[in-house]
Amino acid sequence: VVWWRRLSIAAKLPLGVGTLLLVVLGGMTVVVYVAERRGAIELATERLNRAGLQFAVGLGGLTDQRVRGLTELSRTPLVRQFLASGSAALADEVADSLRAHARTAGADAIELWSPAGRRLLTTDVEALAPRRLPESALADGTIPRPGVSGFERRGDRLLYTVALPVRVGSDGRAMIVERHALDNSPEEAAAVSQVVGSDARMLVGSPGAGRWTDLAGPVPGPPIEVSASPSPIEYERSQGDPVLARVLEVPGTPWLLVMEFGRASVVAPAQRFLRRSVLLALVLAVGGAGAAWLLSRGISGGLQQVTRAAEALAAGRDVAPIAVARADEVGRLGASFNAMARQVADSRHALELRVADRTAALEAANRELEAFSYSVSHDLRAPLRAVDGFAAVLVEDHAEELSSDARRCVGLIRNSAQQMGQLIDDLLTFSRLGRQPLIHTRIDMDALVRGIVAESCAGRRRDPAECTVDPLPPAWGEPSMVKQVVTNYIENALKFTAAARPAEIRVTGRVADGAAVYTVRDNGVGFDMRYVDKLFGVFQRLHAAEEYPGTGVGLAIVKRVVERHGGRVWAEGAPGRGAAFHFTLPGSNHSEHTDPSTMA
Amino acid sequence: MMIVADEVEILLVEDNANDVELTLRALRKNRLANRVHVARDGEQALDFLFGEESGGPPRLPKVVLLDLKLPKVDGLEVLRRIKGDERTRRLPVVVLTSSREEPDIARCYDLGVNSYIVKPVDFERFVPAVTQAGLYWLLLNQPPH
Numbered sequence: 001v002v003w004w005r006r007l008s009i010a011a012k013l014p015l016g017v018g019t020l021l022l023v024v025l026g027g028m029t030v031v032v033y034v035a036e037r038r039g040a041i042e043l044a045t046e047r048l049n050r051a052g053l054q055f056a057v058g059l060g061g062l063t064d065q066r067v068r069g070l071t072e073l074s075r076t077p078l079v080r081q082f083l084a085s086g087s088a089a090l091a092d093e094v095a096d097s098l099r100a101h102a103r104t105a106g107a108d109a110i111e112l113w114s115p116a117g118r119r120l121l122t123t124d125v126e127a128l129a130p131r132r133l134p135e136s137a138l139a140d141g142t143i144p145r146p147g148v149s150g151f152e153r154r155g156d157r158l159l160y161t162v163a164l165p166v167r168v169g170s171d172g173r174a175m176i177v178e179r180h181a182l183d184n185s186p187e188e189a190a191a192v193s194q195v196v197g198s199d200a201r202m203l204v205g206s207p208g209a210g211r212w213t214d215l216a217g218p219v220p221g222p223p224i225e226v227s228a229s230p231s232p233i234e235y236e237r238s239q240g241d242p243v244l245a246r247v248l249e250v251p252g253t254p255w256l257l258v259m260e261f262g263r264a265s266v267v268a269p270a271q272r273f274l275r276r277s278v279l280l281a282l283v284l285a286v287g288g289a290g291a292a293w294l295l296s297r298g299i300s301g302g303l304q305q306v307t308r309a310a311e312a313l314a315a316g317r318d319v320a321p322i323a324v325a326r327a328d329e330v331g332r333l334g335a336s337f338n339a340m341a342r343q344v345a346d347s348r349h350a351l352e353l354r355v356a357d358r359t360a361a362l363e364a365a366n367r368e369l370e371a372f373s374y375s376v377s378h379d380l381r382a383p384l385r386a387v388d389g390f391a392a393v394l395v396e397d398h399a400e401e402l403s404s405d406a407r408r409c410v411g412l413i414r415n416s417a418q419q420m421g422q423l424i425d426d427l428l429t430f431s432r433l434g435r436q437p438l439i440h441t442r443i444d445m446d447a448l449v450r451g452i453v454a455e456s457c458a459g460r461r462r463d464p465a466e467c468t469v470d471p472l473p474p475a476w477g478e479p480s481m482v483k484q485v486v487t488n489y490i491e492n493a494l495k496f497t498a499a500a501r502p503a504e505i506r507v508t509g510r511v512a513d514g515a516a517v518y519t520v521r522d523n524g525v526g527f528d529m530r531y532v533d534k535l536f537g538v539f540q541r542l543h544a545a546e547e548y549p550g551t552g553v554g555l556a557i558v559k560r561v562v563e564r565h566g567g568r569v570w571a572e573g574a575p576g577r578g579a580a581f582h583f584t585l586p587g588s589n590h591s592e593h594t595d596p597s598t599m600a
Numbered sequence: 601m602m603i604v605a606d607e608v609e610i611l612l613v614e615d616n617a618n619d620v621e622l623t624l625r626a627l628r629k630n631r632l633a634n635r636v637h638v639a640r641d642g643e644q645a646l647d648f649l650f651g652e653e654s655g656g657p658p659r660l661p662k663v664v665l666l667d668l669k670l671p672k673v674d675g676l677e678v679l680r681r682i683k684g685d686e687r688t689r690r691l692p693v694v695v696l697t698s699s700r701e702e703p704d705i706a707r708c709y710d711l712g713v714n715s716y717i718v719k720p721v722d723f724e725r726f727v728p729a730v731t732q733a734g735l736y737w738l739l740l741n742q743p744p745h
């Protein structure tokens with residue numbers, strides 16, 4: 001269903017129409033085909049029935065006629081006399097008569113048998129009469145009804161006999177037997193074709209003996225055991241084609257008549273219809289889909305234009321106006337899209353101009369700031385150096401001319417000048433740290449902190465502080481700037497633990513949420529949490545300058561550097577109970593974070 | 601402070617009169633101020649070195665103490681001319697300036713400065729800075745012949 005939703009409208013419509021046509025036409029084709037096929041089979045069955053019955057009755061009539069002919073022959077006085085007397089003197093005359101009858105009846109041969117079962121006379125020159133009397137003539141002790149035998153094969157011919165018992169004397173029962181071939185009538189086979197159809201075939205056989213003929217000659221019988229039934233049966237011929245067949249008894253004989261119809265030829269018209277219909281359905285479906293495609297292209301062509309333009313607009317590219325040449329819904333959509341695209345382009349252009357303006361202004365401000373820093377750095381320090389320098393000269397070269405109060409005043413002048421120099425240096429550092437580009441590298445914080453601690457804790461004071469550094473996780477950042485942060489934190493801690501005995505400073509670190517968190521803890525004078533907001537501000541001090549020297553820029557520098565790295569700073573403490581200062585740095589190389597203060 | 605040119609050992613290029621005096625005082629304390637020539641801007645410095653009007657061979661002091669921010673021709677240009685000229689290429693130049701701006705430092709080293717010293721505000725630190733530089737370049741350093 002997902003792929004259907006993803007299809008464009010131009011494809012959906014023809015696909016839908018084509019599928020619909022295919023389903024409808026296909027369904028109709030199947031229904032008609034089934035009905036057609038059933039009708040064809042019914043028709044064929046009816047024809048089979050009719051033709052089968054007709055030929056069965058015809059064959060029955062034929063044998064009947066033979067029996068009647070024999071009966072007439074048996075009643076002729078010559079034959080009766082011969083049978084009663086068995087006189088050899090009559091034999092030639094009787095033989096002539098029999099030959100004449102055989103010619104008339106189309107029989108192969110006629111024989112006369114005595115009640116004792118001896119052949120008295122035969123017209124068969126080959127004398128190939130059966131050695132036993134046909135079974136039909138020997139049913140029991142009573143005089144049997146006239147009988148027709150099953151088939152018997154002689155050479156490539158199938159023969160049957162019609163036997164008629166003739167009463168001789170009081171208990172004698174002679175037999176008159178006529179032998180016929182059934183397969184010598186190709187005209188009968190032709191008649192079948194004419195009546196039933198060329199694809200039909202008629203078999204006559206005696207199932208017990210397995211001898212079958214199609215009236216033209218002996219043929220193999222049906223591949224299955226067949227028996228007379230009122231409804232058609234189906235089987236496959238030896239060649240593998242299925243046939244529809246009707247099996248009937250031939251009246252007055254032990255024969256079965258099988259009328260076969262090739263099933264393929266029965267259903268062939270229906271199948272032909274099916275093939276044509278499927279082809280037609282396909283052609284119609286393709287044609288319908290094509291027509292639907294033309295139609296939908298007309299509608300969706302405009303839509304696609306708008307869609308492509310909207311996608312381009314969404315991707316931030318410039319879009320040429322869409323040509324609107326129609327007034328329907330699609331045309332109105334295109335027109336309003338054009339208006340919208342124009343507005344978007346206008347506002348984007350305005351935004352770009354504004355960004356360019358702001359960027360230029362920021363760059364100018366940055367340049368000014370740089371010039372200002374330079375001036376501060378250079379020009380502000382020169383007079384300070386003169387103040388301090390000449391005050392020093394005054395003390396050194398003119399000491400005896402100055403009173404002690406004057407010397408104290410000169411000392412104050414020098415202190416102030418030096419303090420201002422320090423202030424300028426710190427401010428410049430603060431400003432520089434805001435502008436300096438960040439190049440992130442992996443920093444071994446453990447080594448860095450240990451180096452600073454070793455230098456600061458031991459070196460600066462008469463009574464070294466007890467500094468401990470726990471194992472620290474690495475961080476990503478600009479090494480020189482991060483070093484400044486750590487230095488400021490450590491210097492701060494040292495400054496405010498000056499009175500503690502012993503001074504204890506501990507640096508710890510951990511990793512939380514992908515960031516490295518570092519803490520510098522001391523047991524110094526601490527601070528009141530009420531003023532925690534002022535800790536990291538520029539020039540903010542919580543202690544008097546006389547008590548704890550410093551410019552009040554150190555923690556502001558820390559804050560600026562850490563925030564430029566995407567980290568944060570915070571602190572906690574209590575008066576007289578020490579303080580803990582924290583900062584975080586990126587724990588991994590995610591230098592893509594925005595650096596909001598680069599421009600400041 | 602005009603002295604015999606041939607005896608000049610230090611060329612001090614500095615526009616600020618206060619700084620000139622303080623520098624000379626610092627040098628004097630260590631008896632290094634006797635052979636100092638002071639140029640008050642870049643042009644004077646170049647005139648002294650190359651003697652634009654005389655056209656003769658340049659006069660080479662043992663060291664040049666060069667401020668960066670100068671009227672007319674600034675310190676960087678003076679440095680560029682000294683280091684760009686075959687005759688003065690080997691002359692040691694020590695930049696002595698108030699600027700600790702990273703771009704200044706980088707540019708000076710790119711141009712081949714021999715040393716870069718930021719003038720401390722504190723006079724107690726200024727004096728050793730200047731005298732150490734003077735002692736080093738005049739007495740300790742072995743120049744090429």
